[in-house]
Amino acid sequence: MILKAQSAESRIEQLCVEHGLKMTGQRRVIARVLSEADDHPDVEELYRRALTLDSRISVATVYRTVRLLEEKGILERRDFGGGRARYEATENGRHHYHLIDVDNGKVIEFEDPEHEALMKKVANRLGFEFVSMRLELFGRKKSAAKPGVKTSSRARQKGNAA
């Protein structure tokens, strides 16, 4: 048996293996990038980060990989406005949600433990088995009127912060 002298298996890589996916060099890199991300990168950003680890990766592969991982339930796709899909690792049991600042598109995470239980109950009531959920709250920063920040209409969200 040949031991690969590589850095430890990332969490996502492990999940890939458990799901019986063929682990190519590219997938390993993408898995690592995903494991290390604590924000909500879009494909282009994942690609950029992956390139810093290995230059032999194409965007097409990143697209194919996130799609595959989403189908396997390893990743979840998010839409925070702005046209691109964002991704984050599925966190079984310990869900978190997103509050999006409508004025600047910034995303704040928050938890609400009772919530998932509540949603499971709702799904059940409707005759469904809970698979996953998505909760996005849109809000506007209270008071603290900072100069230079327009509070008028909703900011068009094209390429906002993670």
Next chain:
Amino acid sequence: MILKAQSAESRIEQLCVEHGLKMTGQRRVIARVLSEADDHPDVEELYRRALTLDSRISVATVYRTVRLLEEKGILERRDFGGGRARYEATENGRHHYHLIDVDNGKVIEFEDPEHEALMKKVANRLGFEFVSMRLELFGRKKSAAKPGVKTSSRARQKGNAA
């Protein structure tokens, strides 16, 4: 003053006027289509419905109009997977949510009155004023294994039912 002998102002049209929008024939038609919709049409579907009322409308105008109405807070954009944006009229105060069947993309609406209050509290706790929210629940129909319905992996959602 010239009285226009047209059918009554639709609910959305009324909102447009209140928001000071110039009411063109096209906008009136689109407003009416939106007012009468009780599902979540995408732009193409809105366009199709609008055409049955007036053939002098282009898709570009539908796009421009939904975008405008969304910015005004009259419409809300939804993303149920499948690449296209879906729209529905904003319902102030009485929110409803969506349960999406992961196997066939069908959307079921449900209410949960406590919920909005809960979310307003969360927004407040984080220092934000509640603007709107989005809640999507993904589930799989329990038992009742219908023949012909694959329960294996998640269905790719391209062009599903409203």
Next chain:
DNA sequence: ATATCTGCAAACTCTTTGCAGGGTC
């Protein structure tokens, strides 16, 4: 050895936009 994966570039789909003409307030 074989089925799967990747890069590349072309193709697709959804959405936005410049421009000239038309309509609303």
Next chain:
DNA sequence: GACCCTGCAAAGAGTTTGCAGATAT
């Protein structure tokens, strides 16, 4: 009458895909 809106068609952005070669198991 000023300004905004619309249609058309072209352009943009994000994502998917066919193919030939490379790779994992």
